[in-house]
Amino acid sequence: MPLPDPFLHALQSIFGDDVHTGMAERLAYAYDNSRLNAQPDAVVFPTEHTQVEALVCACRQYRIPLVARGRGSNTTGATVPVEGGVVASFERMNRILRIDPANRLAVVEPGVINGDLQRALAPHGLFWPPDPSSSPWCSIGGNLACNAAGPRAVKYGTPRENTLGLRAVAGTGEGFRCGTFTSKGATGYDLTRLLIGSEGTLALVTEATLKLTPRPSAIRTLRATYRDVGTAAQAVARIMGQPVTPCALEFIDETALKLAHAHAGNDVPLAGALLMIEVDGEPDTLDAAVHAVSAAARGEGLESLHVATTTEEAQKLWAARKALSPAQRTIAPDKINEDVVVPVSRLPELVLGIRQLAAEHDVLVVTFGHAGNGNLHVNLLPRDAAERERAQACLAAVFARVIELGGTLSGEHGIGRAKREFMPLALQPATLHLMREVKRAFDPDGILNPGKLLP
Template sequence: MSLPDSLLVTLRSHFPEASLATGDAERLAYAYDNSRRNAKPDAVVFPTEHAQVEALVQACRAHQVSVIGRGRGTNTTGATVPVDGGVVVSFERMNRILRIDPDNRFAVVEPGVLNGDLQQALKPHGFFWPPDPSSAPWCSIGGNLACNSAGPRTVKYGSPRENTLGLRAVAGTGDGFRCGTYTSKGATGYDLTRLLIGSEGTLALITEATLKLTPKPTGLRTMRATYRDVGAAARAVARIMAQPVTPCALEFIDDVALKLARDYGGDVVPLAGAMLMVEVDGEPDTLAGAMEAVARAARGDGLEELRIAETVEETQALWSARKALSPAQRTISPNKINEDVVVPVSRLPELVDGIKQLSKKHDVLIVSFGHAGNGNLHVNLLPRDEAERERAHACLAEVFALVIALDGTLSGEHGIGLVKREFMPLALQPSTLQLMRNVKSAFDPDGILNPGKLLP
């Protein structure tokens, strides 16, 4: 469909010249995200201030036109694909760091600020913002908040929900509002900040965020442990997370992933039944003892080799297997299905074993790796042709059923979007989903914000 002329006139009054795009080429550039799904919007707007977002939502609501918020399009679940057309709001020009307050340990930023750019700006102050998804150099803070995108450091420092103090946003009514605090404690009413984080732009469009900062540790030690099989590695994860020293990263890589990485990256990648990559951070005089405590927990039945890096070069060499994984997978399957399920840490052995069985049952190559300290496993199905693609989708449904049976959940950091929406009733009972719909109606009574996403 195309936008009504009266709406276009209103939009042009608020988004002059190059801040409104209606040409085919520009619209096509904002039709897709990293899920490889695509649908062309009717227009794209590029706001530079909060008032423009209010005016946009009010105008679109009056004409019953969809509004889809977008960061940098790194999402893997189709959450930013404009399935019903409408107007895509790209926040790439709202990219200012408004305030860095080291004394009170917070920063105020606009949603278009890149995660990596924020980290660089915080370095001279001795702080960092903990969420560190693998797309950090390219993804925006707004996108991180919309999907609660996290990364390896979550195991110690938490996700965006634990590292955001407050927000400014625009609801589906067109009303702007603020929620949260500038303080690390607050008990004043409902916690709308945490509610908006992870809501994938279905409740409100975030225009400003007050982020909680963490002092940057001055020391880091890295350890690599290889195991006889995935079960031994998964049990080691449970032991590591049961002792007092919490690692700042605890990554799991299964045997299939290691073989792929070795084929791609060469002999620097070890051959083993499974591997753990562990990092411990802190002050230099405490690091040796902390790493030894983690190493003690890593040792146990099935351990084959344990190496602790002594230099930066050794650290880079130890991480080579993990870095070779993504390009290695792309050489096998351009149609990779990338899921990020989560189970309680103690149930990781059952999850890993169950995925192995499902891979055999459906005859689909599955590579598993991820943030094991949180029980967050990235399950990558790699179909190579149409027949395998069909089997992979059948397999995926059983993967989700297994995860739910193990008291887990469908997503740790990628979100639901389009791709996992049909599986939501597996994870949540009808009364819970109805409460979510009621919340959606309160924020967005006409359902114009990112329709067709998250809720089944």
């Protein structure tokens, strides 16, 4: 159904001629990094907070769905406009408003690219810890929407732990601020943490005050190979059980290593499993930290342990991890990419359970990811229609196994459209009811990103 003329006139009063209803623009904003695709009826590009307030008010008045979008790197369909309406792309709202080294904070608009922010902070000796693999092109707003963190979360935390406050517009059209400019605060409900991870279903973020961290002076990279996934997973539990917390602890299983080896050659070792470990800190403490982590990495099943001595050598050690995504795409363009989380102590059970389910359903499954958090990326690689059908059954079984182990459905990809049907598996009816009531308070007419997150 086309948008009503009065609503289009309202959009034009807000954005002038910069309201896009042509087929090319609608197609360009119809998809994200999932396989879902649905065209919006219009695309707009806010550049200031007052425009967002006016946009939400207009959408509410005419009951038009409104989907906020960063750079479209989400893998769960969270930014796909499944009910049409308007996509608000924040790519032009991309200013770094303030960097305050004395108070270790930065104020940014949601369209700022993660990598651009990190480069702007580097001269101040600071960084924002969340660093998803898509950091060269993903936006801060998208990071906040999904609580996307990356490998450094094992030591430094996710966006929830690294965001002080937000400015946003609720589904009522009312703008508000939440959080503080201080590192401590105990004034009312923590709406900042509530909005982070809400995938644009509660409010549209127009500004974020980010908590910054001093950049460590030195970093060491270690690579350990193991006989099998079980002994590697046990090593993860040992490493996370001793006092020195690595700044990255990545796990790669045997199937993933074989794919990466075929793609990248001998820079990628063949083994039952591999751990990539990074330790950071000041130079005079780093040797002791590396020794402690190395001691924990040693144990049953260890085949090799190597510590890089130069930056070039460290980059070479990371070759296996960097080769994974292109290697998988060559085999299965329709790969299913999920990111489940279990308590670190249950990681060995999860890894072995996934292998059993892959064999049971006869589906190629590649497992790797942020093992230090118990956050693994489970990639199912179906190559034809029959395998795609089996992969869906396998995925449901994986989710059930994760919940049995005390885990949860997502660590950083979010729920979006792809996983919303599994939410009752993870959350009690009373919990889901409270979430719906929160949604109703923020967005009484249900116009913000409908059809996502809540079943």
